[in-house]
Amino acid sequence: MAVSEAKVSISAIPPLDGEGPLWLQIRRSLSLPIVSGRWPSGTRIPTEILLTAHFETSRMTVNKAIQSLATEGLVQRRPKIGTIVTEKARERPVFEIWDPADMVHQSGAHYSYRLIDTAIISSASELSRQFNCDETTPLFQVQCLHLSNKRPFQFEERVINLEAAPKIAHENLHAVSPGQWLLAHVAYTEARHLISARAASEKVANFLELTVGDPCLVVERRTWNANVPVTLGRFWYPGGDHSLHGSFKPSW
Amino acid sequence: MAVSEAKVSISAIPPLDGEGPLWLQIRRSLSLPIVSGRWPSGTRIPTEILLTAHFETSRMTVNKAIQSLATEGLVQRRPKIGTIVTEKARERPVFEIWDPADMVHQSGAHYSYRLIDTAIISSASELSRQFNCDETTPLFQVQCLHLSNKRPFQFEERVINLEAAPKIAHENLHAVSPGQWLLAHVAYTEARHLISARAASEKVANFLELTVGDPCLVVERRTWNANVPVTLGRFWYPGGDHSLHGSFKPSW
DNA sequence: GACTCGTATTTGTATAGTCAATTGAGGTTG
DNA sequence: CAACCTCAATTGACTATACAAATACGAGTC
Numbered sequence: 001m002a003v004s005e006a007k008v009s010i011s012a013i014p015p016l017d018g019e020g021p022l023w024l025q026i027r028r029s030l031s032l033p034i035v036s037g038r039w040p041s042g043t044r045i046p047t048e049i050l051l052t053a054h055f056e057t058s059r060m061t062v063n064k065a066i067q068s069l070a071t072e073g074l075v076q077r078r079p080k081i082g083t084i085v086t087e088k089a090r091e092r093p094v095f096e097i098w099d100p101a102d103m104v105h106q107s108g109a110h111y112s113y114r115l116i117d118t119a120i121i122s123s124a125s126e127l128s129r130q131f132n133c134d135e136t137t138p139l140f141q142v143q144c145l146h147l148s149n150k151r152p153f154q155f156e157e158r159v160i161n162l163e164a165a166p167k168i169a170h171e172n173l174h175a176v177s178p179g180q181w182l183l184a185h186v187a188y189t190e191a192r193h194l195i196s197a198r199a200a201s202e203k204v205a206n207f208l209e210l211t212v213g214d215p216c217l218v219v220e221r222r223t224w225n226a227n228v229p230v231t232l233g234r235f236w237y238p239g240g241d242h243s244l245h246g247s248f249k250p251s252w
Numbered sequence: 253m254a255v256s257e258a259k260v261s262i263s264a265i266p267p268l269d270g271e272g273p274l275w276l277q278i279r280r281s282l283s284l285p286i287v288s289g290r291w292p293s294g295t296r297i298p299t300e301i302l303l304t305a306h307f308e309t310s311r312m313t314v315n316k317a318i319q320s321l322a323t324e325g326l327v328q329r330r331p332k333i334g335t336i337v338t339e340k341a342r343e344r345p346v347f348e349i350w351d352p353a354d355m356v357h358q359s360g361a362h363y364s365y366r367l368i369d370t371a372i373i374s375s376a377s378e379l380s381r382q383f384n385c386d387e388t389t390p391l392f393q394v395q396c397l398h399l400s401n402k403r404p405f406q407f408e409e410r411v412i413n414l415e416a417a418p419k420i421a422h423e424n425l426h427a428v429s430p431g432q433w434l435l436a437h438v439a440y441t442e443a444r445h446l447i448s449a450r451a452a453s454e455k456v457a458n459f460l461e462l463t464v465g466d467p468c469l470v471v472e473r474r475t476w477n478a479n480v481p482v483t484l485g486r487f488w489y490p491g492g493d494h495s496l497h498g499s500f501k502p503s504w
Numbered sequence: 505g506a507c508t509c510g511t512a513t514t515t516g517t518a519t520a521g522t523c524a525a526t527t528g529a530g531g532t533t534g
Numbered sequence: 535c536a537a538c539c540t541c542a543a544t545t546g547a548c549t550a551t552a553c554a555a556a557t558a559c560g561a562g563t564c
Binding site: 309310311330 | 518519525526527
């Protein structure tokens with residue numbers, strides 16, 4: 001969040017992997033520390049000239065690599081200033097729409113969070129089936145509530161693969177929401193979303209302060225890391241009050 | 253839809269507008285006939301060499317323009333083949349998720365469509381307010397139903413600004429859905445979406461064959477053309493059965 | 505101290521070429 | 535006829551260089 005004015009030294013740049021076009025190698029080399037969080041937002045990455053010398057290539061090649069990072073929003077570039085890691089560069093692809101804290105903050109309200117329940121499940125056929133994994137895979141289950149101005153905003157049910165994220169079982173999830181923790185500690189390579197409308201069950205109605213049967217907007221998010229399922233989250237919103245939104249201008 | 257193997261002749265290329273960087277001018281010049289539908293999908297656009305000669309520039313500049321069209325999905329490029337206008341290049345930004353015909357086809361079912369009602373409304377305070385336009389603006393109202401295997405799939409309520417699309421009032425909307433007609437005949441520069449869950453009203457329940465109060469997924473889409481509102485569509489889906497989905501792999 | 509202006513730094517754009525990779529099409533050969 | 539080969543067309547990648555545009559920063563001025 002804060003603008004850390006750190007500058008990256010050339011020696012901190014990961015080596016090239018030798019696979020594919022040079023500009024893509026350079027791109028990967030630079031994106032790795034960004035998405036892994038080693039270069040936090042605000043970090044200045046070396047100038048094109050320095051990178052040109054470091055990678056022993058031409059400026060156009062380095063330029064192409066960085067430009068492509070810029071068009072994807074991972075970095076911002078300005079003449080004379082340099083290239084800076086974007087705020088929220090890592091979260092962007094997943095969270096641009098669905099981070100509850102963000103949604104609440106954007107509406108100008110106060111965000112808070114309450115952990116409801118956690119459980120370790122060593123063999124649960126029903127959950128394993130939903131999660132689409134082996135029945136012997138140990139799972140971690142969390143339920144929590146996100147609030148806007150102390151009123152329920154989103155009810156979150158989540159299942160986490162303990163083989164993919166063993167440390168979460170010992171984490172203090174009262175202080176940090178499971179979504180935030182996962183984002184900070186577990187990488188993913190793929191995510192899939194599903195949006196539907198469902199009637200509130202008794203449990204959901206209870207937590208969201210609704211009547212059973214009231215319409216809820218439900219977002220399901222699954223993430224994988226190299227084909228290993230990481231987490232399945234189901235997020236319930238009171239149907240009428242809140243809604244997801246998106247807008248765009250075509251770039252033509 | 254069909255692969256028209258048409259080739260674009262150099263003389264069919266719109267002139268440059270002289271504004272901004274040359275590669276963006278070229279990009280605009282090429283994207284205009286694509287998004288306006290003059291070059292249908294499958295059209296081969298001239299080779300880089302030809303464009304280089306036509307625009308009297310270097311190949312790198314032309315390359316940058318076309319590459320940027322390619323990364324946005326408007327065209328596809330392959331060595332020796334050339335550059336081809338993508339299937340659905342125009343619709344992509346709006347319809348990639350929400351075209352009912354597409355959704356039905358993708359699920360392997362049979363798509364059909366039924367017009368329910370149309371009306372011309374010369375001054376309607378309630379609608380005008382929702383549409384956020386002047387009360388004297390003439391509006392065109394449509395209700396229709398999209399079906400999957402003859403079962404209701406989506407109920408569509410739509411308001412269209414007749415000043416932006418005067419000809420739709422005389423169109424045979426039994427044959428073509430208002431969404432398709434608008435896409436083919438009216439340009440837009442901005443779109444905004446809103447997703448929510450709502451209880452089915454009596455009307456909606458009737459058309460979707462639900463019970464009043466059943467949860468429905470509601471997508472609202474508004475489009476503008478240069479700040480002039482074009483259309484407001486409200487699309488109702490039976491909540492449980494169907495759902496929107498999206499997936500992605502980060503490009504790192 | 506506040507304002508102005510020049511300068512250096514960094515990215516943005518453009519040129520003009522070279523060689524590599526892909527693959528359609530046509531011709532050759534068994 | 536089928537399998538293979540060659541050739542040519544087209545995009546992909548890369549180099550080396552030049553000048554333009556934006557702007558932070560510091561020097562000079564009032």
